[in-house]
Amino acid sequence: MGRDALIVVGINHRTAPVAVRERLGYRLDELGPALTRLTGAAGVREAVIVSTCNRVEVIASVDEAAGAPAETIANVLADDRSVAAADLAPHVFAYTGRDALRHLFRVTSSLDSMIVGEPQILGQVKEHYEEATQAGTSGAVLHKMFHRAFAVAKRVRTETGIAGKAVSVASAAVDLARTIFENFDDKTAMLIGAGDMSELAARRLRTQGISGIIVTTRTFEHAVEVAREFGGMPVPFERLAEYLRLADVVIGSVSVTEYVITPALVHDALRARRQRPMFFIDMGVPRNFDPAINELANVYLYDIDDLGVAVAGNVDERERESVRAQAIVEEEVERTWRWFDSLEVVPTIVAIREKVEAIRQRELEKALLSLKDQAPRHRALLDALTSSIVNKILHAPISSLKSPDAESRDLLASARLLFDLEPPDDDEKEPS
Amino acid sequence: MELELLKIALVSYIVAAGILGLHVMVLHPAPRVIGLSVLLTGFLAHGASIAARSAAGGYVAVTTEYEALSFFAWLIVGVYLAVEARYRLPAVGAVVAPLAFAVTLGAFVFYAGVRDLPPNLRSFWLLVHIALAFLGDAVLALACCVSLVYLVHERQLKEKRVGALMRRMPSLEALDTLNYRALACGFPLLTLGIITGALWGKHSWGHFWSWEEREVFSLILWFLYAGLLQARLVAGWRGRRLATVTIIGFAFVFASFVFGHVLFPGKHGGSFN
Numbered sequence: 192m193g194r195d196a197l198i199v200v201g202i203n204h205r206t207a208p209v210a211v212r213e214r215l216g217y218r219l220d221e222l223g224p225a226l227t228r229l230t231g232a233a234g235v236r237e238a239v240i241v242s243t244c245n246r247v248e249v250i251a252s253v254d255e256a257a258g259a260p261a262e263t264i265a266n267v268l269a270d271d272r273s274v275a276a277a278d279l280a281p282h283v284f285a286y287t288g289r290d291a292l293r294h295l296f297r298v299t300s301s302l303d304s305m306i307v308g309e310p311q312i313l314g315q316v317k318e319h320y321e322e323a324t325q326a327g328t329s330g331a332v333l334h335k336m337f338h339r340a341f342a343v344a345k346r347v348r349t350e351t352g353i354a355g356k357a358v359s360v361a362s363a364a365v366d367l368a369r370t371i372f373e374n375f376d377d378k379t380a381m382l383i384g385a386g387d388m389s390e391l392a393a394r395r396l397r398t399q400g401i402s403g404i405i406v407t408t409r410t411f412e413h414a415v416e417v418a419r420e421f422g423g424m425p426v427p428f429e430r431l432a433e434y435l436r437l438a439d440v441v442i443g444s445v446s447v448t449e450y451v452i453t454p455a456l457v458h459d460a461l462r463a464r465r466q467r468p469m470f471f472i473d474m475g476v477p478r479n480f481d482p483a484i485n486e487l488a489n490v491y492l493y494d495i496d497d498l499g500v501a502v503a504g505n506v507d508e509r510e511r512e513s514v515r516a517q518a519i520v521e522e523e524v525e526r527t528w529r530w531f532d533s534l535e536v537v538p539t540i541v542a543i544r545e546k547v548e549a550i551r552q553r554e555l556e557k558a559l560l561s562l563k564d565q566a567p568r569h570r571a572l573l574d575a576l577t578s579s580i581v582n583k584i585l586h587a588p589i590s591s592l593k594s595p596d597a598e599s600r601d602l603l604a605s606a607r608l609l610f611d612l613e614p615p616d617d618d619e620k621e622p623s
Numbered sequence: 624m625e626l627e628l629l630k631i632a633l634v635s636y637i638v639a640a641g642i643l644g645l646h647v648m649v650l651h652p653a654p655r656v657i658g659l660s661v662l663l664t665g666f667l668a669h670g671a672s673i674a675a676r677s678a679a680g681g682y683v684a685v686t687t688e689y690e691a692l693s694f695f696a697w698l699i700v701g702v703y704l705a706v707e708a709r710y711r712l713p714a715v716g717a718v719v720a721p722l723a724f725a726v727t728l729g730a731f732v733f734y735a736g737v738r739d740l741p742p743n744l745r746s747f748w749l750l751v752h753i754a755l756a757f758l759g760d761a762v763l764a765l766a767c768c769v770s771l772v773y774l775v776h777e778r779q780l781k782e783k784r785v786g787a788l789m790r791r792m793p794s795l796e797a798l799d800t801l802n803y804r805a806l807a808c809g810f811p812l813l814t815l816g817i818i819t820g821a822l823w824g825k826h827s828w829g830h831f832w833s834w835e836e837r838e839v840f841s842l843i844l845w846f847l848y849a850g851l852l853q854a855r856l857v858a859g860w861r862g863r864r865l866a867t868v869t870i871i872g873f874a875f876v877f878a879s880f881v882f883g884h885v886l887f888p889g890k891h892g893g894s895f896n
């Protein structure tokens with residue numbers, strides 16, 4: 192079995208259009224099974240999925256000796272989402288080693304966000320990491336990497352102005368609403384579907400004094416639940432059209448295949464509300480609102496991409512801060528990488544790997560000899576099977592040996608004893 | 624003295640226009656106050672200029688082409704400053720200041736020294752008539768400027784060009800409301816201007832109405848604005864459409880000014896034979 196290698200595989204707003212991102216996206220409660228499938232794949236030892244509306248990325252620790260882990264991971268994702276692997280392939284990116292680490296740090300620090308510096312991504316990464324921890328697919332390597340990533344994000348936030356200027360999509364939407372409406376206290380917002388971003392926007396509108404919030408989701412129970420959170424009014428999805436006329440701000444984030452809001456619908460609502468302006472914010476992936484409604488008088492429609500443009504206003508200013516943030520990330524990448532590299536040269540771990548691999552090879556040869564039909568596919572099958580078993584069994588003990596307190600807990604010495612290894616030639620250095 | 628003061632006003636208006644324009648386009652907090660101070664300086668100098676002329680002529684200086692244009696420009700700035708004190712609308716100021724500059728420049732073109740005022744122009748009703756009519760026109764001028772800003776802002780919003788410029792813009796709602804209020808204010812003033820004009824006509828010539836060009840124009844304007852207010856109140860006209868018609872309306876006001884005073888100088892052009 193080979194050394195641990197770090198890899199990031201996935202799609203994001205730079206590599207894939209919305210249409211692809213939305214097909215691949217995971218809800219938080221869908222992560223568990225997907226993570227288990229990932230770590231069940233050959234060569235994948237640990238995995239965390241980060242799925243937001245801008246990215247679906249798998250951060251994994253893989254067996255360096257296993258072939259093409261990026262392809263393996265991409266295939267699992269494609270399989271999981273019933274997308275043809277060939278359709279997905281052109282959009283998939285993969286980083287390995289130091290680049291993977293850098294990417295993870297950049298994502299967590301919001302340097303890779305569509306809106307650089309937006310504050311939500313850190314929380315989202317944490318949530319997804321915790322899901323993986325609960326599913327048991329995040330081990331010593333990823334624990335360390337993610338905790339470093341959170342620390343880097345915090346450093347970037349406190350030491351650069353990136354977060355100070357940062358405007359999340361939600362707050363960008365609310366700021367934009369301010370350029371349309373003078374007073375919020377006589378305005379009503381309508382949430383169609385409830386997502387992280389739209390709920391955040393609603394909360395912000397609430398604190399800015401919007402008078403009413405109407406909530407409608409496809410299941411009425413959910414609408415009731417969300418409405419309770421904001422002190423809003425739940426409305427059945429079928430009656431959306433009746434209530435639309437009450438809404439000054441309409442936020443859509445429901446996953447649907449066809450537009451929930453059409454020009455005809457808005458036309459009627461406008462007439463009923465005597466042409467008072469309406470602001471539509473489409474946070475849905477795919478789009479919830481027909482883009483044609485922007486053509487109507489007194490109607491303003493923005494989708495997530497437009498809001499990205501909206502916050503680009505002070506991008507130059509942020510560009511400078513972003514350079515400083517990059518420097519911090521580079522520094523941290525180097526530091527963490529040194530630690531990660533040093534792990535692999537711990538003699539005990541190397542010795543265990545060598546010993547077990549030798550046993551595996553020996554037993555594999557024996558088994559193959561006793562096989563009458565020595566077709567290459569049988570050889571490959573047995574090779575994969577034994578690798579997988581060995582990897583799975585060794586993963587936990589080696590993770591423990593890599594943990595920073597391994598030496599203080601005499602784990603290294605115990606491991607030598609348990610695996611019947613020669614005492615080390617020179618003193619083992621604690622990796623840290 | 625009168626001309627020196629007016630020159631100060633003229634320069635102040637164009638400088639204020641530059642500073643307010645800069646303030647709206649570049650996100651810098653200071654120039655608003657500076658721009659408004661310069662505009663206020665111009666307004667005070669302008670007021671002093673009108674007062675100096677009135678003192679020299681021994682009559683309220685609002686009757687000749689020069690006096691009328693100067694007085695009109697002064698009122699436009701005054702109405703804007705009064706509104707700015709309540710709402711923060713530097714973007715509107717960036718439109719009002721160049722307009723005031725242009726009208727004041729127009730006044731210079733028609734400059735003539737003080738004259739002997741015919742006795743029938745020394746009437747109280749005439750002053751009331753002119754004050755109300757010009758104030759009404761100035762308020763409608765403000766409505767026009769507000770509408771221009773509305774159209775620019777609306778276009779930016781529609782086209783999703785959301786930059787620094789937009790952040791210095793008043794909200795669409797504020798602009799729309801202000802436009803409506805200006806119309807709701809300007810229209811009664813226009814009406815009163817016409818009524819007092821008729822009263823003065825009766826007093827001066829013995830008949831209320833003489834179908835002079837300016838009077839015909841005023842009547843057309845009155846119907847236009849009445850229709851506009853009606854459309855807003857009953858049909859719910861607002862936003863872009865209301866703004867566009869408001870601008871067209873003011874174009875008529877301006878045209879009536881030019882025609883009434885310059886091209887067809889009847890009673891309103893200062894010849895009263």
